Amino acid sequence: MTTSQDVADYLTTLIKRSGKTQALIARECGFATANMITMLKKNQSKIPLGRVPALAKSLGVDPGEMLNHCLQAYEPELYRVLAGILPAMLISQKEFKIIQALRIASKSGAFST
Incomplete structure (x- = not known):
C-alpha cells in the first residue's frame, strides 16, 4: 500500500x-512560493x-x-473504486499506447484465436 510518505519520497x-x-x-x-514544494x-x-x-509536466513524468x-x-477508498470501475483510467500513457497497438493488431488479424 502506498503511503503519503511514499509520495513525498517519490516527489x-x-x-x-x-x-x-x-x-x-x-x-x-502555480504555487505561490517554493516553500510549498x-x-x-x-x-x-x-x-x-x-x-x-502541472507538477508531472514540470518533472517530466x-x-x-x-x-x-x-x-x-491520499484517497485509498476512491482509488479502489476507480480501479474496480475504470481500471483503464489508472494506467500510464505508455501503457495506454501499448493497449492501443494491441487493439489495432487484433483488428488487423495479427492475432488469431
Whole structure:
C-alpha cells in the first residue's frame, strides 16, 4: 500500500532527477512560493490533486502515474473504486499506447484465436 510518505519520497526523487530548482517547479505548477514544494517533500502537505498534471509536466513524468501514487496514498477508498470501475483510467500513457497497438493488431488479424 502506498503511503503519503511514499509520495513525498517519490516527489523528492523526481525533483532531484529533474535538475530544476524548487522555485522553478513551484512557478511552473502555480504555487505561490517554493516553500510549498518543501512542504510536499517533507510530507507536511499533500499534493493537491488538481496540481498533479502541472507538477508531472514540470518533472517530466506521466501524470497518470503521479495521480496513481497520490490516489493510493491520499484517497485509498476512491482509488479502489476507480480501479474496480475504470481500471483503464489508472494506467500510464505508455501503457495506454501499448493497449492501443494491441487493439489495432487484433483488428488487423495479427492475432488469431
